[in-house]
Amino acid sequence: MPNPLHAELAQLLGDRFTTSDYERQQHGQDESSLPPMLPDAVCFPLTTEEVAAIVKLCTQHQTPVIPFGAGSSLEGHVFAPHGGISVDLSRMDKILRVSADDLDCTVQAGVTRQQLDQSLRQQGMFFPVDPGADATLGGMASTRASGTTAVRYGTMADNVLTLTVVLPNGDIIQTGSRARKSSAGYDLTHLFIGSEGTLGIITELTIKLQGIPEAISAAIVGFDALDTAVKAVTEIRQAGIPVARVELLDDIAIKAINQFSNLALAEQPTLFFEFHGSKATVQEYAEMAGEITHAWGGSDFQWAVDIGERNALWKARHNAYFACLAYRPGSRSLTTDVCVPISQLAECIIKTKEDIDQSGLTAPIVGHVGDGNFHLLLLVDPHKPEDFAQAEQLNERLVKRALAMGGTITGEHGVGMGKMKFMQAQHGAGTLAVMHAIKQAIDPQNLMNPGKMLPTLE
Numbered sequence: 001m002p003n004p005l006h007a008e009l010a011q012l013l014g015d016r017f018t019t020s021d022y023e024r025q026q027h028g029q030d031e032s033s034l035p036p037m038l039p040d041a042v043c044f045p046l047t048t049e050e051v052a053a054i055v056k057l058c059t060q061h062q063t064p065v066i067p068f069g070a071g072s073s074l075e076g077h078v079f080a081p082h083g084g085i086s087v088d089l090s091r092m093d094k095i096l097r098v099s100a101d102d103l104d105c106t107v108q109a110g111v112t113r114q115q116l117d118q119s120l121r122q123q124g125m126f127f128p129v130d131p132g133a134d135a136t137l138g139g140m141a142s143t144r145a146s147g148t149t150a151v152r153y154g155t156m157a158d159n160v161l162t163l164t165v166v167l168p169n170g171d172i173i174q175t176g177s178r179a180r181k182s183s184a185g186y187d188l189t190h191l192f193i194g195s196e197g198t199l200g201i202i203t204e205l206t207i208k209l210q211g212i213p214e215a216i217s218a219a220i221v222g223f224d225a226l227d228t229a230v231k232a233v234t235e236i237r238q239a240g241i242p243v244a245r246v247e248l249l250d251d252i253a254i255k256a257i258n259q260f261s262n263l264a265l266a267e268q269p270t271l272f273f274e275f276h277g278s279k280a281t282v283q284e285y286a287e288m289a290g291e292i293t294h295a296w297g298g299s300d301f302q303w304a305v306d307i308g309e310r311n312a313l314w315k316a317r318h319n320a321y322f323a324c325l326a327y328r329p330g331s332r333s334l335t336t337d338v339c340v341p342i343s344q345l346a347e348c349i350i351k352t353k354e355d356i357d358q359s360g361l362t363a364p365i366v367g368h369v370g371d372g373n374f375h376l377l378l379l380v381d382p383h384k385p386e387d388f389a390q391a392e393q394l395n396e397r398l399v400k401r402a403l404a405m406g407g408t409i410t411g412e413h414g415v416g417m418g419k420m421k422f423m424q425a426q427h428g429a430g431t432l433a434v435m436h437a438i439k440q441a442i443d444p445q446n447l448m449n450p451g452k453m454l455p456t457l458e
Helices: 004-016 021-026 048-060 113-121 137-142 188-192 226-238 251-261 279-295 307-318 320-327 342-359 385-404 420-442
Strands: 041-043 065-068 085-088 095-099 104-108 160-166 172-174 201-208 215-222 245-249 270-277 302-304 332-339 365-368 373-380
Touching (some): 004 041, 004 048, 048 065, 048 085, 048 160, 048 172, 048 201, 065 137, 065 201, 095 113, 104 113, 113 137, 160 188, 215 279, 215 307, 226 245, 226 270, 226 279, 226 342, 245 251, 245 307, 251 307, 251 365, 270 307, 307 320, 320 332, 320 373, 332 385, 342 365, 342 373, 342 385, 385 420
Parallel strands (some): 041 085, 065 085
Antiparallel strands (some): 160 172, 160 201, 245 270, 245 365, 332 373, 365 373
């Protein structure tokens, strides 16, 4: 029997509506280790108005809507556990406006990080949020993404001025203005940032930009032990040294990227640094950081002296996920992250490393240690259920450890389906009830990305 919603969507979009098995498969999986859950169909809108029309039709037919960007999420955000329509925003990829005077720009949600970066650098500017993956800006806002530069420039929550959002009833709203501050009413921009598509679909963003610094330098420094590396970072942060990036890779992660990226780094816990500013201040910051790392037993700074070396270094860091998968061929990664107060970071990482060693799993550690956030890549054999069970148990212990230290169940990956079960442990029933009330008020039919983020209240 023909599906009336599908017929209406096909009439609206033509060949930009599809029920092909290939597209459904592509839109029912992400980079997580969770089994795929396919939508019934996929739409490729080009404008905010088309998104609104799609959502209105889905609401009329009481059909779930699942926003999709680049599919690089790590917790099942784009899955369709209840079927429905996947709305792929990747063709909404126009940079609509750039203001060098105001250091901001407006983009459609499907613009990717690298696409924007290539355009802006020709004009002497850059967008500072760098999650590593070439994610879409809409997806980055939806998950409140951050990454390697958050220690200096903040997360998506700090770098978005206003959003265009399609609500569950198909209405289109603007959440704010281009002004750098406002005290006019509820802060709807930050309500939708991090909502993971459960309250509406972000279709346009106005974001803050930065001028490219006069000088950028990068270096690495190795340590004999993880805890001294983390303690060195803690002291650097307490000293107020404005590092632009400071990343930690443990010895296993270094072995993996050496093999994958054809590097020859010493196979030991290693910090990757980057400093931004004038030539004089960059040198000063680096010397101050070097004195601290040396006092904690770190090696001399190994400098990436030109842009090619620097880009190769950060490309290797960004490829750590794929390097770790290649390190154990045929494996899949149950990838998880937590974030703790920086004073607790060394203890959290050391206890986690001990837990990994006792489990027998291979699980490289990488982290944005300047803001207390780190990741585990739990490498499991997809044909061994016991590997998944062991990894899930280790992940649960990690989450409980982070919460006990005053931290959070996820620093930047988001909740999705993978970490939904930990939300009550972090927030408690009362706070979750407020979140449910917001969801009910905005999306009473529970059609916007259902089955994500908010667990059923106990």
